[in-house]
Amino acid sequence: MKDAAHWLDALRDLDIATPIRIMNVCGGHERSISVAGLRTALPEKIELIPGPGCPVCICPEEDVYEAIQLALHEDITLVAFGDMLRVPVNAPKREPRSLEQAKAAGADIRPIASPTEAVRIANSDPARTVVFFAAGFETTTAPVAAMLSEGAPKNLLVLLSGRLTWPAVAMLLESEAPGFDALIAPGHVSTVMGPEEWQFVVDKHGLPAAIAGFRADTLLAAMYSVVEQLQSGRRALDNCYPEVVRPGGNTLARRQLDEVMQVYDANWRGVGVIPRSGYRLREKYAAHDSRRVFRSYADESRKRVGEMPPGCDCARVVLGKVYPNECRLYGLACTPRKPIGPCMVSDEGACRIWWSSGYRENRWEGRRQEKTNV
Amino acid sequence: MCLAVPMKISSIDGFLCVCEARGIKREVSLFMLQDDSLKVGDHVLVHVGYAIQKVSDQEAAESWQLFDEMLATENTA
Ligand code: SF4
Numbered sequence: 001m002k003d004a005a006h007w008l009d010a011l012r013d014l015d016i017a018t019p020i021r022i023m024n025v026c027g028g029h030e031r032s033i034s035v036a037g038l039r040t041a042l043p044e045k046i047e048l049i050p051g052p053g054c055p056v057c058i059c060p061e062e063d064v065y066e067a068i069q070l071a072l073h074e075d076i077t078l079v080a081f082g083d084m085l086r087v088p089v090n091a092p093k094r095e096p097r098s099l100e101q102a103k104a105a106g107a108d109i110r111p112i113a114s115p116t117e118a119v120r121i122a123n124s125d126p127a128r129t130v131v132f133f134a135a136g137f138e139t140t141t142a143p144v145a146a147m148l149s150e151g152a153p154k155n156l157l158v159l160l161s162g163r164l165t166w167p168a169v170a171m172l173l174e175s176e177a178p179g180f181d182a183l184i185a186p187g188h189v190s191t192v193m194g195p196e197e198w199q200f201v202v203d204k205h206g207l208p209a210a211i212a213g214f215r216a217d218t219l220l221a222a223m224y225s226v227v228e229q230l231q232s233g234r235r236a237l238d239n240c241y242p243e244v245v246r247p248g249g250n251t252l253a254r255r256q257l258d259e260v261m262q263v264y265d266a267n268w269r270g271v272g273v274i275p276r277s278g279y280r281l282r283e284k285y286a287a288h289d290s291r292r293v294f295r296s297y298a299d300e301s302r303k304r305v306g307e308m309p310p311g312c313d314c315a316r317v318v319l320g321k322v323y324p325n326e327c328r329l330y331g332l333a334c335t336p337r338k339p340i341g342p343c344m345v346s347d348e349g350a351c352r353i354w355w356s357s358g359y360r361e362n363r364w365e366g367r368r369q370e371k372t373n374v
Numbered sequence: 375m376c377l378a379v380p381m382k383i384s385s386i387d388g389f390l391c392v393c394e395a396r397g398i399k400r401e402v403s404l405f406m407l408q409d410d411s412l413k414v415g416d417h418v419l420v421h422v423g424y425a426i427q428k429v430s431d432q433e434a435a436e437s438w439q440l441f442d443e444m445l446a447t448e449n450t451a
Contacts, residue, residue, distance in 0.1 A: 114423025143424035253406040
């Protein structure tokens with residue numbers, strides 16, 4: 001593969017007349033782009049927009065609330081990926097507003113890094129029910145499916161908040177103003193699900209798309225691909241990460257997903273319901289489904305139920321409508337030390353990535369109107 | 375959570391294996407790759423404790439270069 005400098009030169013050699021907006025939909029891509037400083041290295045006319053790439057950010061507020069209430073009211077151990085513990089919900093004052101606060105209030109809540117850890121915790125005390133609050137995109141949800149397919153301990157239940165990435169891109173493309181001209185498709189989602197999932201961007205919407213890995217060379221190769229396509233009129237889904245993205249993806253993993261879960265129209269925090277964008281457990285796994293085993297703690301009377309915290313622009317950041325530093329609170333009231341919204345909590349949240357890579361200026365004053373109007 | 379990293383298999387026991395990268399050892403499930411005949415010394419891409427795909431030794435080495443750079447940047451940020 002040619003190196004990053006080669007692709008950067010190739011991109012600089014292109015004569016780009018009108019601005020080109022390239023969206024990525026993966027927190028890992030956004031991190032590599034920010035850390036490698038690609039935004040400043042690229043020609044000015046190329047705009048890189050972080051899109052729906054953070055599963056923690058769009059995990060329904062109601063689901064986080066449910067997890068908190070389960071941990072507080074049922075005799076269980078609740079385990080969740082570490083990022084989920086600090087995600088804030090809109091609970092009334094004096095009530096815990098995150099899993100971390102519920103833990104401080106005495107609930108048995110533990111961060112885990114893998115479904116195998118959930119299995120180990122459940123096995124260590126078979127008399128105690130363990131609920132695994134599992135939020136994530138395909139790459140994370142497939143291992144959860146594998147865990148259940150392999151045969152999880154009886155006392156291990158799953159509170160599933162799995163989401164698919166492509167339906168969010170489809171929703172944007174079907175809207176009046178998608179806000180981007182080309183797509184960099186996620187490398188590890190494609191590793192599991194296969195590159196074919198992204199073909200619709202090209203076939204149905206006529207936009208160039210390329211799958212990228214996480215090093216600067218593959219990201220730049222993908223960017224060159226889509227810009228060259230826009231200029232030449234060629235249209236294709238280019239695979240710039242063939243080392244691990246193979247036709248059909250990981251077919252066994254996809255079979256396991258399909259055996260354990262079914263796709264349904266699911267809610268995204270601050271965004272609303274996106275058709276065919278969520279996973280839920282099939283009937284066959286009802287005994288492992290926390291939503292079927294426990295009563296629901298949903299409380300529709302809560303203020304701002306389902307929404308982002310007051311003042312937080314995460315939903316529009318996630319949809320690529322504004323840049324992180326165009327939020328009024330960015331870097332002022334909201335920093336990784338004292339995050340207000342999930343985009344500053346999660347390692348994959350665009351706000352946190354931008355802050356950690358050194359963007360310190362708040363651009364709320366100078367912000368554009370919705371980027372779609374540019 | 376979404377970052378998958380290449381690791382080298384150092385021992386295998388059924389669907390479970392121990393993988394190593396940069397001196398760190400982790401228990402990793404091979405359940406999603408059980409149809410690939412994997413052996414000690416192979417590299418796999420590991421995500422949340424599950425191997426999601428086999429990778430070449432070269433790809434593994436090049437990816438680690440990037441992660442080292444990312445970690446270096448974030449530690450100073
Ligand atoms: S800076 Fe904070 S408050 Fe603003 S969108 Fe990001 S997470 Fe939300």
